[in-house]
Amino acid sequence: MYKYLIAIILLSLTLTVSAFTVYKKVNKDGTVTYSDKPFPGAKKAKLPPINTRATQPIPKPIEVEKPEKKAVANITVLSPTNGDSIRSNAGELNIRIGATHDAVDDYLIQLLINEKPYGKPTKNTTFALKELDRGIIKIKALLQTRRGKVLAASDETVVYMHKASINRAR
Numbered sequence: 554m555y556k557y558l559i560a561i562i563l564l565s566l567t568l569t570v571s572a573f574t575v576y577k578k579v580n581k582d583g584t585v586t587y588s589d590k591p592f593p594g595a596k597k598a599k600l601p602p603i604n605t606r607a608t609q610p611i612p613k614p615i616e617v618e619k620p621e622k623k624a625v626a627n628i629t630v631l632s633p634t635n636g637d638s639i640r641s642n643a644g645e646l647n648i649r650i651g652a653t654h655d656a657v658d659d660y661l662i663q664l665l666i667n668e669k670p671y672g673k674p675t676k677n678t679t680f681a682l683k684e685l686d687r688g689i690i691k692i693k694a695l696l697q698t699r700r701g702k703v704l705a706a707s708d709e710t711v712v713y714m715h716k717a718s719i720n721r722a723r
């Protein structure tokens with residue numbers, strides 16, 4: 554049994570060696586013909602050793618830390634719009650706020666009228682104001698947490714409150 558095993562190993566070695574044998578023939582016109590099989594007039598060619606190189610290891614991908622996704626908060630005064638004229642002898646003004654926050658549903662809206670807080674922060678998005686004085690009314694809304702941290706602020710909306718006057722022109 555060992556004889557067969559040795560014979561198989563020797564045979565496989567000779568086959569691999571013969572697989573690398575190259576035959577060369579220089580023709581009468583000077584052209585050269587190469588082959589891996591012997592052919593008439595060809596001689597074994599002497600080739601330089603095969604140029605081999607160990608493969609480089611595959612580099613590990615660089616892991617880049619992703620920045621934390623910041624929560625998006627937005628608040629706007631939907632109505633009235635900037636520059637509106639409000640005619641109300643009672644000084645009434647209805648305000649509608651649009652607010653979004655994608656991280657939590659637990660936020661409050663603080664309404665500012667002429668840069669001063671109007672009431673307490675609330676979940677309501679509509680406000681009915683009464684007894685406002687005539688003149689310029691500046692409206693701003695803040696989106697904040699229950700602890701008072703401001704998440705977003707609206708642009709300031711300016712409206713003009715008009716009331717009938719008792720004074721008559723002379």
